Amino acid sequence: MPKLNAQQSNTLSSLTSTSLSAGLTGQGLLPKITLKQLAIFVSIYQTGSTSAASEQLHLSQSAVSSALSELEERLTMPLFERIGRRLHKNENAHAIYTQAQAILGQCSALEQYHSYQAGRIHLGASTTIGNNVMPSLIQQLYTQMPDAQVTAFIGNTQDVVDQVEQLTVDLGLVEGKPRATDTKVIEQRAWRTDKLVVFAKKDSQWLAGMQPTLIQNQTDNADSQHYVYQVTPEQLSGLPLLVREPGSGTRQVIDEQLLQFIPQANVMMAVQQSEAVRNMVKADIGIGCLSQYVIDSELKQGSLVAIEVEGIDLQRVWWAIWHKDSFKSKLWQHFATQLGI
Incomplete structure (x- = not known):
């Protein structure tokens, strides 16, 4: 015969306010049967006495006897012969x-489910963050909380916003600021800054005749140098530009902080993945514009070169977003603290 386990005993014995309806009469609702009464009855049934049940449940014998009497009264039937x-x-x-x-x-299953869910978090990230920054964030979370169960969704900014709105993502990290209509149900917090870089293949056909400037970088460990091309908005408008698709955070910044100053820009192609844009630029199909995180290693190696556009600043803010009505578990709060939000 199954035994009442310690979790059931300790947890359910404290649920004095939780109850189940015993039925209806012409007078209305009958007094209710509580989970505590049921737990005490089960313990008495298994142990054979109120004294043994009181020891098992860490309750006084009088409390156990009283609960049994109340249960029998509310069931309108005796359960034991004394x-x-x-x-x-x-x-x-x-x-x-x-x-x-x-x-x-x-x-008990409900309680275990709650504990299971409390140790899980479903994260969302737009593609630049998901591919370049999210792995280190998850690794740091696992280092601090090895038992955490993390799942991740990666899409463009609008995809992540939609998942947060539907409460399928607990916390999202996006490159574009949510639209005004999204903020009715979404909380947002500035999280980190980033910079978009216009770039081309080294010795690209599109930069023929232009002279780069040698930039010397001083770091804590060593000096490094790389070449930067400087162009005017008018010069850039004559170059084929490869950009991310509408709905991405990168495209939002390109539209708002670059293309509005270059109305005649030659947008050659909109591409869904940052890696595809980078590889097309490596093939010298056109000029690209992506986060510094995506092309940093190629810039340092010299296979790609940066292009500075006169008078245009492509700094941007990354955002942490979550649903206003979402449940913020301890794991959620820990990750938010890790992000500094």
Whole structure:
């Protein structure tokens, strides 16, 4: 015969306010059966006495006896025959025991589900963040909380916003600022800054005749240098430009901080993935514009070269977003603290 486990005993014995309806009469709702009463009854049924049940549940014997009497009164039937100080199960007890075990088992499953969910977090990230920054964030989270269960969704900014709105992503990291209509249900917090870089293949046909400037970088460990081409907006407008697709955070910045100053820009192609833009530029199909995180290693190696556009600043803010009504578990709060939000 199954035993009442410690989790059921300790947790359910404290649920004095949780109850189940015992039925209806012409007078209205009957007094209610509590989960605590059911847990006490199960313990008495299994141990055979109120004294043993009180020890198992860490309750006084009078509290156990009182709960049993209340349960019998509310069921309007006796469950035990009292002969001296001994309790003998009657014919009603087994049927009630079976139902009580089922109810307590379901409650235990609910508690375990809550604990399971509290150790999970579903993160979302737009593609630049998801491919270049998210892995280190998740690794740091696992280092601090090895038992955390993390799943990740990666799409463009609008895809992540949509997932947050639908409460399928607990916390999203995006490159574009959510639209005004999104903020009705979404909280947003500035998280990190980034810079977009216009770039081309080294010795690109599109830069023929232009002279680069040698830039010397001083770091803590060593000096490095790289070439930067400087162009005017008018010069850039004559070059074929490869950009991200509408809905991406990168495209939002390109539209708002670059293309509005170059109305005659030659947007050759809109591409869905940053890596595809980078590889097309490497093939010298056109000029690209992506986050510094995506092309940093190629710029340092010299296979790609940066292009500075006179008078145009492509700095941007990355945003952390979440649904206003989402449940913020301890794991959620820990990750938010890790992000500095």
